[in-house]
Amino acid sequence: MDRPIREIYSGWKRIYDSVGREPPGGSLALSDTDEFTLADSYTLADDLTFERSNPDSVWRCFAMARENARQMRNSISADMWTSLNLAYLRIQDLGIQDIWRAPESFYVETLSEINTFTGVAAFTMYRDDGWHFLQLGRSMERSQLLTSLLLAQMVAEATSGERVEDDWATLLRAYHATETYNRKHSVEVIADQVLDLLVSDSMLPRSLRRSIDQMTAELRGLKPGPDPASNAAVRRAEIRLNNLVNPDSPTQGNRGALLRRVNERCRELHQLLAASHFDYHLEKQSAG
Amino acid sequence: MFIWTCISPWTYTSAVHFDSYELDPSIYDEMFLADGTIREHCSRLYDELTRLSAEETRSIQERVARSFRNEGITFTVYGDEEADERIIPIDCVPRLMPKSDWRHLEAGLTQRLKALNLFLEDVYSGSPGEDGHGAPRIIHDGVIPVDVVRGCPQYRLEMQGFSAPYGTWVAICGTDLVRTNEGFQVLEDNLRVPSGVSYMIANRKAVKSNLRRLYRGSRVEEVEHYGRVLLETLKELAPMGCQDPTIVLLTPGVFNSAFYEHMFLASEIGAELVEGRDLLVNDGFVYMRNTTGLQRVDVIYRRVDDDFIDPLVFRPDSLLGVPGLMQAYKQGNVSLVNAPGTGVADDKSVYAYVPDMVRYYLSEEPILNNVDTRLCRRPEDLEYTLDNLQDLVVKRVGGSGGYGMLIGPHSSPEEREDYAKEMRADPADFISQPVLALSRSPCFIDGEFEPRHVDLRPFILHGQSTRIVPGAFCRIALRRGSLVVNSSQGGGGKDFWVMDE
Missing domain, CATH: 3.30.1490.270 (Dna Ligase; domain 1)
Incomplete structure (x- = not known):
């Protein structure tokens, strides 16, 4: 595929910025020679896909998901375990050299496995607190990933001083929002409109607003923890988070600051939930 | 004395797939009589195996092995560097036993466990005495020397003066049996936290679904209800007056090599799988912490060794146990299965005296023999x-x-x-x-049926009565000529069918 080197460079940079990781070699350097870029892509794809020590690599995410599921096997459905285990076994012994002739098919298949797992979970898992925590975790991680990606894009633009329409189009594609964007706006990709759609549209399945609505719904479905004060703290944090992205809140102001605050509120909510439902103080508990 | 020797093996030649199957008259073969005739209860299995093409059998073997891999039925071996998650090699050819033989085993195992529980009650429940005075009856009467019992590292002084509810110290026992030309013999009793029962069920599931026609056409005793039987046993041991006990399975955690089994059993009996940090003792009662608060626990099926179960009583550095658990247990507020201290009865020195225990406590001759020790x-x-x-x-x-x-x-x-x-x-x-001439059973190895040495671990459950699911974990020594069946040393497993006659 003939793509400008600068575009390839910024694509990789955005990914690394969003996961907060240093690329192999310490930094991404722009080069004018295609050979260098191609060799670099191989290394970077390997780092993000198969590097065992990279906590954000595809391989490591599957391994960690499987290990977590192994520890919780009696709390999830057998089908969920089998689906995840088979996906892990497929990539367990793979390396970048095994997929590099047709990397797209590997990523498409991997995505399909993730979707299968999600579907199997939705169809088979008992709707108890375990389910609510699973959904909460997903919505929270989804919110944090989206805010990180958007922030990385905004920072990249601020640094280079130029807006790259293709980067925003890529974000739309990644969030299955291209068709919706085209219908709502136009085929012309405008950064502010993309931001609005990905952040505020409550009907877009992967929007930030939708993820936070989902979090709220799951929190309401969850049985309260044993300590009323901790439960109240969770409730307050949830309201604070909701207020950040609710339809009455302005989203036109400092978008970067807003996204950073959403990220912080997600972390805060996570900590408060852990305190209210897992690490609660026993002296506050009446045993019985 | 039974000495395993390699007496010039002869070759059985009448069947295609058993062309190179070696029979040795000095070694009991589970499928063939010494003259090469097929044992009656194995004839259907033999017909099926010889009907299948080599390719079909290979495919069955692969599917059986793959089912373990796909379901993640693993055990973990920890080395210096990192954990190695392994899958026990499973052979697709089941080992068969006629019901009459099984009934004999059942009677012998029931008798043996009864005697062992009486021994433990005798050893621990009396008050400590000196010079034999106040000593357990079996020691006082000179059946077993005092130093064999009290000198055993697994003897728990902390249990002295305690009487187990219903006299049941051992509720779950996994007894290792071997067969020779002289009959069955007990190799050892596992009375602490015996493992392997999940393999019994997983083997059955895998082999049953891959040898469907044979299984349906044979009258094989089921084993999949083991979880229900275990649950009944655990409920029987609930503290007095507890009608609907909350049962948990206490695991050392995900790093334990038998974690899969812990998870599996918890799921089979519908119990929560907990670690020590999930439990606490308050006012002599045990509670489990969950996301909505504390919940009283009545029965603990513990898979944590004695040493680690309560840091206030046993090893103070244990992070796996529950402080105060032993006090709650001794007050009768929670049941521990198996009771702490049972290791004294499966010690290799004490083992030698089990036949004497049977005679002493039950006034019966042992149905199952020990290995001459x-x-x-x-x-x-x-x-x-x-x-x-x-x-x-x-x-x-x-x-x-x-x-x-x-x-x-x-x-x-x-x-x-x-x-x-x-x-x-x-x-x-x-x-x-x-050195025992352990019996051999046909295994599908490298495209051929070859004999391999096997043993058997049935599981005996005892709450207020004894129950034995008609099955066992059958271990195989996969290396030709090897007698070591342990999974950590190259052993494997196979399904074991009790054939209803």
Whole structure:
């Protein structure tokens, strides 16, 4: 595929910025020679896909998901375990050299496995607190990933001083929002409109607003923890988070600051939930 | 004495797939009589195996192995560097046993566990005495020497004066049995936290679904209801007056090699799988912490060793246990299955006295024999063992998993010399047994049916009555000629069918 080197460079940079990781070699350097870029892509794809020590690599995410599921096997459905285990076994012994002739098919298949797992979970898992925590975790991680990606894009633009329409189009594609964007706006990709759609549209399945609505719904479905004060703290944090992205809140102001605050509120909510439902103080508990 | 020897094997030639199957008259074969005739209860299996093409059998074998991999039925071996998640090799050819043989085993295992529970109650429930006065009856009457019991590392002084609810110290027992031309013999009783039952069920599931026609056409006793039977047993042991007990399975955690089994069993009995940090003791009662608060626990099926179960009573550095658990147990507010202290009855020295226990407590002759065992603590046994090292198996009293033992015929003169030095230094730490001609069963190996040595671990459950699911974990020594069936040392497993007649 003939793509400008600068575009390839910024694509990789955005990914690394969003996961907060240093690329192999310490930094991404722009080069004018295609050979260098191609060799670099191989290394970077390997780092993000198969590097065992990279906590954000595809391989490591599957391994960690499987290990977590192994520890919780009696709390999830057998089908969920089998689906995840088979996906892990497929990539367990793979390396970048095994997929590099047709990397797209590997990523498409991997995505399909993730979707299968999600579907199997939705169809088979008992709707108890375990389910609510699973959904909460997903919505929270989804919110944090989206805010990180958007922030990385905004920072990249601020640094280079130029807006790259293709980067925003890529974000739309990644969030299955291209068709919706085209219908709502136009085929012309405008950064502010993309931001609005990905952040505020409550009907877009992967929007930030939708993820936070989902979090709220799951929190309401969850049985309260044993300590009323901790439960109240969770409730307050949830309201604070909701207020950040609710339809009455302005989203036109400092978008970067807003996204950073959403990220912080997600972390805060996570900590408060852990305190209210897992690490609660026993002296506050009446045993019985 | 049964000495395993390699008497020039002859070849059974009448069947295509058994062309190179070697029979040795000195070794009991689970499928064939010594003259090569097929045992009656195996004829259908034999017909099926010889009907299948090599390709079909290979495919069945692969599917059975793959089902373990796909379902993640694993055990973990921890080395210096990192954990190694392994899958036990499973052979697709089931081992068959007629119901009449099984009934014999069932009676013998029931008798044995009854005697062992009486022994434990006798050993622990009396008040401690000196010079035999106030000592357990079996010691007082000279059936078993006091030092064999009290000197055993698994004897728990902390349990002295305690009487187990319903006299049930051991509720879950996994007894290792071997078969020779002389009949069944008990190799050891596992009375602490016996494992392997999940393999019994997983093997059945895998083999049943891949040999469907044979299974349907045979009258095989089911084993999949083991979880229900275990649950009934655990409920029977709930504290007095507790009608609907909350049961949990206490695991050392995900790093334990048998974690899969813990998870599996918890799921089978509908119990929560907990670690020590999930439990706490308050006012003598045990509670489980969950996301909505604390919940009272009545029965704990614990898979944590005695040493680690309560840091206030046993090892103070244990992070796996629950402080105060023993106090709650002794007050009768929670049941522990199995009771702490049962290891004294499966010690390799005490093992030698189990037939005497049966005679002493039950006034019956043992239905199942022990393997002839010499205790090197006795000077005459030590001398005999040292004189015949090349023909014997020598084990450490506290050893397990097949580690640290000497198999005389397979050892070098240097190894025997080193071992002899250790024996002379601490004779009480060793026992010796003859090398047994463990029975062999056909296994599908490298495209052929070949005989491999096998043993059997049935699981005996005892709450207020004894129940045995008609099945067992059958272990195989996969290496040709090897007698070591332990999974950590190259052993594998196969399904075991009790055939209803």
